[in-house]
Amino acid sequence: MTKELIINAAPQGVEIALMEDKKLVELHNEKIDASFAVGDLYLGKVKKLIPGLNAAFVDVGFEKDAFLHYTDLSPYVRSLLKFTNTAINDKSEGGFDFGKFLVEPEIIKTGKIAEVLSGRPNILVQILKEPIAAKGPRLSCEISLPGRFVVITPFNDVVAVSRKIHSGEERKRLQKIIEAVKPKNFGVIVRTAAEGKHTAELHEDLNTLVQTWKAIQENLKGATPPSKILSEQAKTTSMLRDLLNEDFNRIVVNDKNIYSDTRSYIQKIAPEKADIVTYYNNGSPIFDSFGITKQVKAAFGKTVNLPSGAYLIIEHTEALHVIDVNSGYKSVSNNQEQNALETNLEAAEEIARQLRLRDLGGIIVVDFIDMKLQDNKKRLADFMEQVMQPDRAKHAVLPISKFGLMQITRQRMKPEMNINTSEICPSCNGTGKISSSIILEDEIEKNLSYLIMQKHKGLTIEVNPIIHTYLTSGFISRRRRWIWKYKQKIKVVANTNYHLTEFRFFDDNDEEIKL
Numbered sequence: 001m002t003k004e005l006i007i008n009a010a011p012q013g014v015e016i017a018l019m020e021d022k023k024l025v026e027l028h029n030e031k032i033d034a035s036f037a038v039g040d041l042y043l044g045k046v047k048k049l050i051p052g053l054n055a056a057f058v059d060v061g062f063e064k065d066a067f068l069h070y071t072d073l074s075p076y077v078r079s080l081l082k083f084t085n086t087a088i089n090d091k092s093e094g095g096f097d098f099g100k101f102l103v104e105p106e107i108i109k110t111g112k113i114a115e116v117l118s119g120r121p122n123i124l125v126q127i128l129k130e131p132i133a134a135k136g137p138r139l140s141c142e143i144s145l146p147g148r149f150v151v152i153t154p155f156n157d158v159v160a161v162s163r164k165i166h167s168g169e170e171r172k173r174l175q176k177i178i179e180a181v182k183p184k185n186f187g188v189i190v191r192t193a194a195e196g197k198h199t200a201e202l203h204e205d206l207n208t209l210v211q212t213w214k215a216i217q218e219n220l221k222g223a224t225p226p227s228k229i230l231s232e233q234a235k236t237t238s239m240l241r242d243l244l245n246e247d248f249n250r251i252v253v254n255d256k257n258i259y260s261d262t263r264s265y266i267q268k269i270a271p272e273k274a275d276i277v278t279y280y281n282n283g284s285p286i287f288d289s290f291g292i293t294k295q296v297k298a299a300f301g302k303t304v305n306l307p308s309g310a311y312l313i314i315e316h317t318e319a320l321h322v323i324d325v326n327s328g329y330k331s332v333s334n335n336q337e338q339n340a341l342e343t344n345l346e347a348a349e350e351i352a353r354q355l356r357l358r359d360l361g362g363i364i365v366v367d368f369i370d371m372k373l374q375d376n377k378k379r380l381a382d383f384m385e386q387v388m389q390p391d392r393a394k395h396a397v398l399p400i401s402k403f404g405l406m407q408i409t410r411q412r413m414k415p416e417m418n419i420n421t422s423e424i425c426p427s428c429n430g431t432g433k434i435s436s437s438i439i440l441e442d443e444i445e446k447n448l449s450y451l452i453m454q455k456h457k458g459l460t461i462e463v464n465p466i467i468h469t470y471l472t473s474g475f476i477s478r479r480r481r482w483i484w485k486y487k488q489k490i491k492v493v494a495n496t497n498y499h500l501t502e503f504r505f506f507d508d509n510d511e512e513i514k515l
Helices: 077-088 168-181 199-220 235-243 256-269 271-276 292-299 336-358 374-387 437-453 465-472 478-486
Strands: 003-010 013-020 023-031 041-050 055-059 066-069 122-129 138-140 150-154 159-161 186-190 227-230 248-253 277-279 303-305 311-316 320-326 362-367 395-397 405-410 459-463 490-494 503-506
Touching: 003 256, 023 292, 023 336, 066 122, 077 122, 077 150, 077 199, 150 199, 159 168, 168 186, 168 199, 186 199, 199 227, 248 256, 248 271, 256 271, 256 277, 271 277, 292 303, 292 336, 311 336, 320 336, 336 374, 374 395, 374 405, 437 459, 437 465, 437 478, 437 503, 459 465, 465 478, 465 490, 478 490
Parallel strands: 003 248, 066 138, 159 186, 248 277, 320 362, 459 490
Antiparallel strands: 003 013, 013 023, 041 055, 041 122, 041 227, 055 066, 122 138, 150 186, 303 311, 311 320, 362 405, 395 405, 459 503
């Protein structure tokens, strides 16, 4: 699989498209004034405790207070509260030595939030979910700082290795290296990208993160809530950090500053990959040149067409997302079961892409085409698991139920990507219905009768060409009937700029009469 990152810098922000085998799979928008992004650290003030929810509302500077649940407090929240208070009031040059910080006892999993956050203290929090719709951000006190190869978690001394590294020997090797170099009071999670890396590379990545923690400690000095303490890296950099691997073979940027920053970052984390970054200045829009604009238009509508003729209908409700699979005119054989299986497999691949592309979260219910054989249902469920493996969001796929439905849950970390590919019809105002010709005729005549009563003469009615034909066709046309009825000259003129139900009246001086 080849991966390309296309970065489009625009006045309002940066758009980032991730392509896999020339197919758009992720689309990210980073606005210039973006705030409260996932990973940002804030000094917040506990405003209200809600014992019934076992949660607290915290002021971090957003228009609505952020939500902090007890389960997101972290076992080391007492240590975090102590650290926050110590760092704010620290007067020493260069800050206190975190290695000598005395860690407090852990809290219990089944405790009450009022016992932990009594007194409504100031607390260092990390954005867990960005603000979505009318909800404020969701917070976590489980502070983690991600690097290229490792993630550090303060206040514990645990070393863990990613389960995606399957070799037992490699896991032991990485654990020994980290245990030998990690500072006191820091837990470390070794990421999958660390597989095969040397001690020097791991040590350098770890030291960078420790320096970031020292910067947090310094930024807390004298801080008053609410205030931002540390921003997550730019979206481009964080995507490279999480995604860069041997399959990543091209990064194209249309902005010189982002180009130099991206190249510098890659030279630092993967020097052998520095040449994959290229600067684009071809004149035409970068997304048009790489076919991204076309794919966006095709992928974000209510109906998503598949190459075979099958199609998906994607509906959004308050509680969940519903995806309906339709076979269209696809037919691979005379066997109905085989047709259903082939269509469902094709649809599953596109559904996995759509979940990433639109960043759909929560509960997703998929209504696949009915299949009778249990083996085919299992094959479809297994395939769905397979095509969703590249998805970085946490997700779970349930087997097909007896009603033929598949349920998927997926974590959403940012507002859902929803690009509107339709607009309200000017004729029906979005109702899906327009006035019938007979009703429209009655409405025109009602206004005509009123104007004649007001002593207007030599009236001209301008209408859409279709309505013009309707009013003037036939020997005894509707226009002619009006002339006989009102005993005065009436003209009907076609205007191609009018929508179907639009009409206007003009007097004998060609001035519009406002009704």
